[in-house]
Amino acid sequence: MVKQLGFIIDLNKCIGCKGCEMACHNENCLDDIHYRKIVTLAEHPKNFFGFLSMACNHCRNPACIKVCPKGCFKKRKDGIVLHTNSNCSGCESCIGACPFRVPQINPQTGKVEKCNFCFKRIDQGLKPACVEACIPEALYITDLSKPLSEKYHEILPGFTIIRITRPSIRFILPQPPVCFWRHDK
Amino acid sequence: MLDKNKKFSCSRRSFLKGIAATGATAAVGGSIFDFKPGSFKKAEAATGTSAKVFQNACPRNCYDTCAILSTVEDGVLKKVTGNPKNTYTRGRLCAKGFSYTRRVYSPDRIKYPMRQKGRGSGNWERISWDEALTEIAEKILQIKKEYGSTLPICLNKYSGNFDIMHYGIEGMFSSIGYTSRATGTPCWPAGIDAQTFDMGTIICNDPEDMVNSKYIILWGVNPAWCSVHSMYFVEEAKRRGCKVVAIDPILTQTASKADLYLQIKPSTDGALALGMVRYILDNELYDADWLTQNSIGYEQFFGYVKNNITLEWASEKTGIPEIVIENLAREYAATKPANIWIGYGMQRHTNGGANVRAIDALAAITGNIGKSGGGAQYAHLQTWGFNYHAMLQSPPEGSKGGKDRAINMNNFGAEVLGAKNPPIKMLWIACRNPMTQDPETSVIKKAFEAMDMVVTAEQFMTPTVEMSDIVLPVTTFFESPGINVSYWHWWMNLNEQAIKPMYEAKNDVEIAMKLSAKLNELEPGSCTFPTSGDLEEWVGKEFNDNIYKQFGIQHWKDLKKGPVKAKNSRVAWKDGKFLTPSGKYEFWSEEAFKFGHHPLPVYVEEMKATDNYPLRCISPHWKLNIHSQFQNLDWMEAINDAPSIEIHPRTAARYGIKNNDNVKMYNDLGYIILPAKITETVSEDIVVVYEAWYKNRNYNVNYTVKAIPADMGEKATGMPGISFHDNFVNITRV
Structure with missing residues (x-):
């Protein structure tokens, strides 16, 4: 592997606005499925609105490739995992194998679809639509095969990220504000 | 022009x-x-x-x-x-x-x-x-x-x-x-009237100028939901070393990204601002040069504050500890330039205009008006000078009635x-x-x-x-x-x-x-x-x-x-030429007096809960709509199709309400039934219901909202605003 493109999410900056999710819908003209979703992180009594924007994690060891009986998945040299659905039978093995349940059946076609990292945009030197849409620049991409700053974390406290397939996603952990709650006399 | x-x-x-x-x-x-x-x-x-x-x-x-x-x-x-x-x-x-x-x-x-x-x-x-x-x-x-x-x-x-x-x-x-x-x-x-009394009209700095601020107070405003592009400039200011403070009754999405969040009793923002003014006055942290050159009535205003405002009072009113008010006042006055973004939410009260005037005054005494990175930012209409050709039509000859009603x-x-x-x-x-x-x-x-x-x-x-x-x-x-x-x-x-x-x-x-x-x-x-x-x-x-x-x-x-982009955008009031009758910033506003208000930015008592309706319902904007638009579209429904009522855990416990229980929120005007969302992001005496129109739901928070006028609005817009957030209700599990 020459490269491994992946997503970085700065949870300090993410405001859960769902702009990335909708930009993905808009770019890919999606009807019934979501390539990218915003998950609300574990409910804390003083919920600091932790959000996690997640699409396909373009794993280093993708389980989907291994289980697909039709060989629909392939991994590019830049690490992007692509699904070509002409042979897809909709058997859903990939959905079961993916720790993040990323592939989804498109009810209109009966075939699987998932985030393709906007590979056509990447090939034109552009950013994925979700990244380009992120207003606070909380979501961006990087080459994870290069040495990474220690501020990029592989795990999120209080949220399970299954590491077995080596997902290409990293986090900058949130720093909540200093809060003074009301103090009525 | x-x-x-x-x-x-x-x-x-x-x-x-x-x-x-x-x-x-x-x-x-x-x-x-x-x-x-x-x-x-x-x-x-x-x-x-x-x-x-x-x-x-x-x-x-x-x-x-x-x-x-x-x-x-x-x-x-x-x-x-x-x-x-x-x-x-x-x-x-x-x-x-x-x-x-x-x-x-x-x-x-x-x-x-x-x-x-x-x-x-x-x-x-x-x-x-x-x-x-x-x-x-x-x-x-x-x-x-x-x-x-x-x-x-x-x-x-x-x-x-x-x-x-x-x-x-x-x-x-x-x-x-x-x-x-x-x-x-x-x-x-x-808020428009408040700024009109103080400065002559509403003009804000270019929001892109926020990156030059060293201190930003987001006061009753939630840009993460309602002005999302501004969040980039807030983040960029932060990256350049700016401290961001959020003051809000609700721990909003914006507040969760601030360096400091202060939870305030709704509708008491003016008390906090005046408490800060008192501290700044006592410690001589105000900008005397700016005041003498650019304002009128500051002596009377300082007199009012000296005689009527104490930090103890401000703390009692707002629910914010004295020491926190002192620190905030000191930081705000000492860090230049400092910007206050005054939200529309905080002026939807019977004392909303008075509260905005108090905050304006805070910005003015610290010399933050007319400065890049500073300002009491509310809004502007400076780019709206069109011909209004489509609008300006004449009635047919001989029309009766004299004028529009x-x-x-x-x-x-x-x-x-x-x-x-x-x-x-x-x-x-x-x-x-x-x-x-x-x-x-x-x-x-x-x-x-x-x-x-x-x-x-x-x-x-x-x-x-x-x-x-x-x-x-x-x-x-x-x-x-x-x-x-x-x-x-x-x-x-x-x-x-x-x-x-x-x-x-x-x-x-x-x-x-x-x-x-x-x-x-x-x-x-x-x-x-x-x-x-x-x-x-x-x-x-x-x-x-x-x-x-x-x-x-x-x-x-x-x-x-x-x-x-307009060429005259960058800094509002830079030349110190205000559009008030005196041409100065008016702490003392005869114009305000003419419209039935105290001429000074004084504290006006907030509306309080009653025995029958002990909870204040705040009905702010929701992030996936603009009023009744958008939330009816399929992509939005797919993300969210259910309004809820946000209740503090202790309040919920008092009423025997658990997460997702159906709650009836009511007053003498009407009621709505909503699933409960228990969260400490709201305080014990308020509930939050976001205003919206959902396509197939009989849900409308305005069933319970009275048409109570805000204190100001008549001068600039012809009518006072609505005190949407002075809505007092009770709740019960159903």
Whole structure:
């Protein structure tokens, strides 16, 4: 592997606005499925609105490739995992194998679809639509095969990220504000 | 230029004096086709050789007024993106903006004119445009004959679309005679008056200037949801070393990203500001030079503060510990430049205007007004100096009634019902949804029921349409041209027609032209609105030399190259020339006194809960809608289709309420039933319900909201605002 493109999410900056999710819908003209979703992180009594924007994690060891009986998945040299659905039978093995349940059946076609990292945009030197849409620049991409700053974390406290397939996603952990709650006399 | 702008600086609402009409570009009944959204091809869609890119402008009632690029292929709007030439929106849209294809091609759109047999019955029948216009025109003429004037006909139009051409709806009304007009603005007038008393009008620094701030107080404002593009500038300021403080009764999304969050008792913001002033005064941290050069009345103001305000009092009022107020005051006064962004939420109270004046005063005594990175940022209307050609129409010669009659938009139902000599008999609703967005829904409904005819121009079957006799289908902004500016940033975005009108939809100005033609056919001379015209040419007629000079363009068609920004944008009040009667910043405002307020920025007591209704319901904006728009679209429904009521855990425990329990929230006006969301982001004495319209739910927080006027708004906008957040309720598990 020459490269491994992946997503970085700065949870300090993410405001859960769902702009990335909708930009993905808009770019890919999606009807019934979501390539990218915003998950609300574990409910804390003083919920600091932790959000996690997640699409396909373009794993280093993708389980989907291994289980697909039709060989629909392939991994590019830049690490992007692509699904070509002409042979897809909709058997859903990939959905079961993916720790993040990323592939989804498109009810209109009966075939699987998932985030393709906007590979056509990447090939034109552009950013994925979700990244380009992120207003606070909380979501961006990087080459994870290069040495990474220690501020990029592989795990999120209080949220399970299954590491077995080596997902290409990293986090900058949130720093909540200093809060003074009301103090009525 | 300034004079021109001054004329428009009061409010978009207050210059409803006319009518206008236009020729439509698209053929009538142009493009009825059974559009299947599912027939989109995948991502390749937008890269085809026949793809064309158009410039559009989001016309919603939002700070951000985004510059949009629309990709159209074979006449179909395929996708939208932000226009990177606009350095405020930076090529990005929000979640709502990215959903626009779903709005244009929504199967729920009103496709052709329809008539309902029995308001609220759902018994609709399709009619032709000619039938609809004939019926409407005959009614107008009959009313005029019966009552001797057109005053029984009332227009309620406002913020659904802020494109300048849409003021042609008001133009249409002016061109039939003197009529009744919903006047005022619900959302922000108390703050406008406050800043008008203090500084002469509302002008804010360019929001892109926030990156130069060293200290930002986000005071009762939630840009993460309501001005999302501003969050980039807040983050960038932070990156450059700025400290960000959020003051809000609710731990909002914005507050969760701040360095410091202070939870305040709702409606006591003025007490906090005055407490800070006291500390700054005692410790001589104010900017004496600025005050002597640029203000009047600061001695009296300081006297008031010395004699009436203590930190102990401020702490008791606000619920914020004294030591925290002291620290905040010291940091704010010592860190230059410091910026306060005053939100619209915090002025929706019976003392909202007074609270804004107190915060303005805080910014002024520290010399932060007129500085890059500083300011008491509220809004501006400096880029709105258009000709209002579409709007400014003359009544037919010999029209009776003398002048238009103002009907308070903020107490609309009651004022419509109470109008006498002549009574109101007909309503025309455009760019509004009063059945969900106005307070006292039941009174609004009664007013609708009392009419001889209700006409609504709409895109969707809203509760307002459901209470109408005739609905007219209107275009989205992709289907007709226009021009848009913001009340926050300083950009101007051209809106090009990107696709043909869907179904039988028409632009509001085109509707005015057709109605004018019909009226003149039935009674020659009964309407002065032009009966034809090219809509794009009409956009051009909105421009003048002042606008060209302000934006540095030669001709409005230059905007086809991209959005432009006003040249005079950067720092408000830099020259210290205020637009008040004295030309100075007025701590002592005779003008305020004339409107029944204390001349100084004093504390005005907040409204308090009662024994029967011990909880304050705050009904702020929700991130996936703008008022009643967007949340009805499938992409939004897929993310969220359920309003809820946010309750503090201890309050919930007191009422025996658990997460997701159904809760009835009620007062003497009405009730709503909602699932509970237990969260410590709200305090114990408040509940939070976000205002919205959901397509298939009988949910409307305004069932419980009274039309209580805010303290200010009358001077600049004609009517006081609404104290939406002074809504006291009780709850029970059901």
